[in-house]
Amino acid sequence: MISKTLVGGGAVCLLAAAITVSTTSPRLPAVVAAATAPAPAYAANGDMLPPTNYREWIYLSSGVDMSYSPKPADMTMFDNVFVNPEAYRSFVATGTWPDKTVMVLESREAMSKGSINQHGHFQGTSVMGIEVHVKDVARYPGGWAFFDFASPTSNGKVFPQTAACYSCHQEHAAVDTTFVQFYPTLLPIARDKKTLSDSFLKEEAAQPATN
Numbered sequence: 001m002i003s004k005t006l007v008g009g010g011a012v013c014l015l016a017a018a019i020t021v022s023t024t025s026p027r028l029p030a031v032v033a034a035a036t037a038p039a040p041a042y043a044a045n046g047d048m049l050p051p052t053n054y055r056e057w058i059y060l061s062s063g064v065d066m067s068y069s070p071k072p073a074d075m076t077m078f079d080n081v082f083v084n085p086e087a088y089r090s091f092v093a094t095g096t097w098p099d100k101t102v103m104v105l106e107s108r109e110a111m112s113k114g115s116i117n118q119h120g121h122f123q124g125t126s127v128m129g130i131e132v133h134v135k136d137v138a139r140y141p142g143g144w145a146f147f148d149f150a151s152p153t154s155n156g157k158v159f160p161q162t163a164a165c166y167s168c169h170q171e172h173a174a175v176d177t178t179f180v181q182f183y184p185t186l187l188p189i190a191r192d193k194k195t196l197s198d199s200f201l202k203e204e205a206a207q208p209a210t211n
């Protein structure tokens with residue numbers, strides 16, 4: 001789901017937090033110490049640590065003003081979906097997600113006036129929200145959990161299993177509760193490997209895509 005909370009200055013904080021200066025080797029340049037661990041990591045209270053390098057992961061898709069209700073959104077926004085590279089490679093081989101998959105949905109404001117642009121939209125620099133879908137079978141009933149990150153550098157809060165996130169993804173998503181039907185490079189793989197969910201195949205048969 002697209003969060004509408006504006007996260008002021010999130011990108012600036014990210015940069016500041018990612019840079020540490022080495023004091024022991026003055027001739028070496030400053031070391032960039034972003035978390036690069038492929039597996040999800042958690043704080044003691046169950047919050048998820050932010051996947052700070054997700055912009056270096058595999059890009060799956062962007063949606064513009066995608067809405068789950070008939071009423072259109074009140075502002076134009078992009079959402080961008082990324083997945084950690086290890087999970088992506090596994091999906092390409094098997095058509096489904098391995099344990100420890102981390103998927104990030106990043107929302108950005110859609111801009112229309114800037115530089116030479118006359119028509120259409122481009123993405124603004126401020127991140128408006130980050131939501132994460134993580135597969136951690138030993139930790140969560142059903143295998144997956146959703147998290148909300150107030151900013152790209154703060155810890156993520158888990159959504160309770162009763163939240164609408166779980167039911168919509170469970171009932172409508174094409175592969176293993178993820179919306180592969182909207183990720184153009186993955187949908188043909190899932191079709192080929194026959195990993196599309198029964199509920200998606202039923203929906204598709206009832207309402208064939210037009211264009």
Ligand code: HEC
Binds near residue numbers: 131182
């Ligand atoms: C009514 C249906 C619906 C609900 C409710 C919903 N989502 Fe989604 N979600 C979607 C759709 C559709 C996409 C595909 C977005 C795209 O293609 O850009 C998606 C994609 C995602 C993704 C990208 C990874 C994936 O699983 O495909 C994340 C992360 C996500 N949603 C988080 C959430 C969270 C957190 C909530 C609850 C606060 C939530 N969603 C509630 C429909 C839903």
